[in-house]
Amino acid sequence: MHHPYAELIGLVVEDQGDGHSACSLQVAEHHLNPHRVVHGAVIFALADTGMGAALYPTLAAEERCATIDVKINYFKPVASGLVSCKTALVNKGRTVAHLESKVYSGETLVAQASGNYAIFPARKDGQK
Numbered sequence: 826m827h828h829p830y831a832e833l834i835g836l837v838v839e840d841q842g843d844g845h846s847a848c849s850l851q852v853a854e855h856h857l858n859p860h861r862v863v864h865g866a867v868i869f870a871l872a873d874t875g876m877g878a879a880l881y882p883t884l885a886a887e888e889r890c891a892t893i894d895v896k897i898n899y900f901k902p903v904a905s906g907l908v909s910c911k912t913a914l915v916n917k918g919r920t921v922a923h924l925e926s927k928v929y930s931g932e933t934l935v936a937q938a939s940g941n942y943a944i945f946p947a948r949k950d951g952q953k
Contacts, residue, residue, distance in 0.1 A: 831874055834867060838878045844914030846878035852905050862902035869897055872926035872938035875912035880922050880942055883914065889947045890922065895940035903930045920944050 831838070831848075834856070840847040848871060850856070858864040873895055880890050912926040921941055928936040 828874070830870070834870060836870060836874055838874070841878045841882060843882045844879055844917075846875045846912045847909065848875045848878060848912075849907055849909040851907055852903065857904075860902075862904050863908065865897075865899060868899065868903070868908065868928055868936045869895070869938070871908060871910040871928055872897060872912070872936065873940065875910040875926045876924040876938075876940050876942065879912040879914050879924055880917075880944075883917060883922075884944065887947050888944055890942045890944050893921070893941040893943050895938055897936055897938040899936045901930070901933060901935045903935055906930055908935070915939075917944075 836848055836850045838846060838848045850871060852863055856863050856867045873892060884890060908928060908930055910926050910928045912924055914922060914924050916923045920943065922944060924940050926938045927934055
């Protein structure tokens with residue numbers, strides 16, 4: 826699926842299946858905050874995109890999803906290298922799904938997120 830924001834920041838979905846995903850991002854200068862570490866919004870984008878990527882394969886063709894909320898905890902700063910995210914679907918109901926993402930720099934857990942996503946019918950006018 827074409828994902829303009831992911832492309833903008835260099836986020837790559839490497840694996841996507843029913844209820845799981847893996848994505849990554851190679852840290853570049855434009856990902857850093859004034860303290861020379863990866864901005865929290867970049868880590869958040871990895872988790873949020875990973876959750877959507879894990880949920881989409883579980884949806885029916887006429888269904889879509891959207892983020893309701895995401896809670897993230899940051900554990901360690903990242904200044905360079907590859908940042909990766911592993912996501913798993915925890916629970917999927919008829920209208921809401923819950924997912925969890927773990928974000929790593931190498932083998933080090935740097936953040937963990939949990940999120941709830943609405944599941945709803947696609948619009949009939951052709952809009953996504």
